[in-house]
Amino acid sequence: MNPVEERFWRALMRVMVALPKALDDDLLKATGLTMSEYAVLVHLSEVAEREMGMTDLAAATALSVSRISRVVNAMQARGWVEKRRDVHDARGSMASLTDEGRRRLSAAYPTNLASARKARRRPPGQELDGSPGRAVRDRRRAARLSSLQDDARIRRLPVLLRPGAVAQPDRVGSPGVGERVNVSPSGAPGADGPSRAKVRRGR
Template identity: 70%
Template structure:
């Protein structure tokens, strides 16, 4: 089948549902998390990626790439977290133009405290609506799609 071949009815149905999920889900998760914890989904993501990084720190450019936020947006998010004492920021030792963000113990505690709310939202918004038997196949397929996106 050629890349520009029209979608059949089931492909179109799936594609439209996926578009609705891609549009609505981040907002719903963000609203749930903000209401339950006071954290935005972007703030939670920054804390999460820092918690998983070696020495719990990342260059700002790498953090922006992981979170899919622009350089200016990641700076605003990290600065907001820094104000709350959950992240510290310093100049990179080798590249003085770059900065490094590091998760503080208080930031890790905040992340751990917010996790149950995000988990509850993910279950309520997505997992409770997906058949358990289909999860392995869906995971493989979505990993394939995500992998080719970069």
């Protein structure tokens, strides 16, 4: 990866880890639901008859089949979903949303929406924990480096830009060592000449 690709990849990995955790923390604290349970309720509410096969539900929620089974079993114990055998596939099971599960979803939705909007409105370059992001730190570091470089360039300004400074020979026809150049503060020729700076021998 080049530096730009690596910075993008690292930022993406931080978002993939930090954002779900932030959303899960907000939801669990306010409603008692985990993001996995919330995702199950959402997907069941969006399909016909509010029912899905467990394999399809696992794919929709990006959970493994074993993980979705544990989540649905726990939700069934709370009365949020019902689980039954699939009449079309004896090896499969179906999960359906109960009225209580729909009420839980309706109550949790505003919290999840507010949490998502809070993450979206976070100032650009800021991490989920509120600290400056990598992009901000890089810009600050670049600004400090640029400032140091500017200071160094000022110290190395050509003598022609410094009124009364001793010029150093840097090209053919330029003032030599020990010669002074009369230049006004604006950089224009001074009173000694209308169109070009007059060279005066230093004493």
